[in-house]
Amino acid sequence: MSNPTDLRYTASHEWVRVEADGTLTIGITNHAQEALGDVVFLELPEAGRVVAKEEAIAVIESVKAASDIYAPVAGEIIASNDAAVDAPESVNADAYAAWLFKLKPANAADVDALLDAAGYEATLG
Amino acid sequence: MAQQTPLFDTHVAAGARMVDFAGWDMPVNYGSQIEEHHAVRRDAGMFDVSHMLGLDLEGAGAKAFLRGLVANDVAKLSEPGKALYSCMLNEQGGVIDDLIIYYLSDTSYRIVVNAGTADKDVAWMQARLAASGLSATLAVRRDLAMIAVQGPNARSKTWAALPGSEAASAGLKVFQAAAWGDFFIARTGYTGEDGFELTLPVDQAASTWAALVAAGVKPCGLGARDTLRLEAGMALYGNDMDENVSPLDAGLAWTVDFKDASRDFVGKAALVTNGASKQVLGLILEDKGILRSHQQVFTATGEGETTSGTFSPTLEKSIALARLPLGVAVGDAVEVDIRGKRLKARVVKPPFARNGKAMI
Numbered sequence: 001m002s003n004p005t006d007l008r009y010t011a012s013h014e015w016v017r018v019e020a021d022g023t024l025t026i027g028i029t030n031h032a033q034e035a036l037g038d039v040v041f042l043e044l045p046e047a048g049r050v051v052a053k054e055e056a057i058a059v060i061e062s063v064k065a066a067s068d069i070y071a072p073v074a075g076e077i078i079a080s081n082d083a084a085v086d087a088p089e090s091v092n093a094d095a096y097a098a099w100l101f102k103l104k105p106a107n108a109a110d111v112d113a114l115l116d117a118a119g120y121e122a123t124l125g
Numbered sequence: 126m127a128q129q130t131p132l133f134d135t136h137v138a139a140g141a142r143m144v145d146f147a148g149w150d151m152p153v154n155y156g157s158q159i160e161e162h163h164a165v166r167r168d169a170g171m172f173d174v175s176h177m178l179g180l181d182l183e184g185a186g187a188k189a190f191l192r193g194l195v196a197n198d199v200a201k202l203s204e205p206g207k208a209l210y211s212c213m214l215n216e217q218g219g220v221i222d223d224l225i226i227y228y229l230s231d232t233s234y235r236i237v238v239n240a241g242t243a244d245k246d247v248a249w250m251q252a253r254l255a256a257s258g259l260s261a262t263l264a265v266r267r268d269l270a271m272i273a274v275q276g277p278n279a280r281s282k283t284w285a286a287l288p289g290s291e292a293a294s295a296g297l298k299v300f301q302a303a304a305w306g307d308f309f310i311a312r313t314g315y316t317g318e319d320g321f322e323l324t325l326p327v328d329q330a331a332s333t334w335a336a337l338v339a340a341g342v343k344p345c346g347l348g349a350r351d352t353l354r355l356e357a358g359m360a361l362y363g364n365d366m367d368e369n370v371s372p373l374d375a376g377l378a379w380t381v382d383f384k385d386a387s388r389d390f391v392g393k394a395a396l397v398t399n400g401a402s403k404q405v406l407g408l409i410l411e412d413k414g415i416l417r418s419h420q421q422v423f424t425a426t427g428e429g430e431t432t433s434g435t436f437s438p439t440l441e442k443s444i445a446l447a448r449l450p451l452g453v454a455v456g457d458a459v460e461v462d463i464r465g466k467r468l469k470a471r472v473v474k475p476p477f478a479r480n481g482k483a484m485i
Binding site for chain 1: 142153157352435436443464
């Protein structure tokens, strides 16, 4: 599965979609779900939490191991995906459909510093 | 540069995700680890375990040497092919490795040791052998591959894949092996299911693997191997015990044989002096989350530690093996520190699952 070109990415394997209202929807990349293997548990941040850029704010656990998920930019959490918590395997089924949380960025321009699909793929070597 | 087993190219061609394990480039899964786990509990799966090392000990002093080398007593073996699980201890009673010894005769034994400890095991054995003055030689068998075929249908599918093998292996009891041409077929495993561990010449590994695939045996990675052995309550060297842990504190007292008072073995004096200070029991997490190795456990009688933890595909809950204070009992409520939060868990008696069924 290729990485959608309309999304932005982090080197720590999060994808970021900029919505029409300027909020961000965030998940993990297909590369990340493949590396993790079967996902069995998600711990997501609660709405209202103010987070710093690159702060570890969520945990994804596969059968194999636990991994942190980081805030791609500073801002405030406005929602998390309860459906993904109830069905963690949905992250394996389609990593770009199974969003994890939504964030209102403190500074809209911070998004410009994120990677595009080609830049992200370059980090995978 | 990681070492490769004779099946490396086969795994890569099958799309396996390869990881470094104890210095070996090994398949962790071929897709879904959970599907591979269920295949072994419900049908038949196989694992490349060629990273493990076979050793042949031969000579008039072989039996006496092993009686002094390991904590279990090979003197209880008299039937050809019969296997014995044992720990090999240091003088302090810590576990250098856990291994399987197959009895071929009083002067011939096949030993299988873990990959990560293989070099130090051989060095330890050679040094002890030289010091013992006993007449025996230890041969390293890197010319052999090993394939573990496990599951309720593992034996019948092996027979279908390897014509002629049934006659040699149908009569094997659990924990017994027999030679079949260049193959050594053992009714052993590390999953809590019936099945075979096949030892065979390296140049026949790929064709044998392909024949097993054709017979409907699912390739499984080390990921599923770990969840299967943990559900079965089996210890993993390096996680559940190591050189600083006595088998009596690692839930392995059943493998230490004190019956023959006249027998001395390395580590015996330390075990007798120290006795058991901990016990190993199972945990089932009742809160949401996943138990992992080396998390702190809080009980009414003191603190303990998880030694292995995972998500159990059979129970669909998180489980762990834990080294706990002697006062803890099955059924007790305990708490486990997971990333700074104390989550509720219940103490149970392993195994969690065997022979296709949940045991809890």
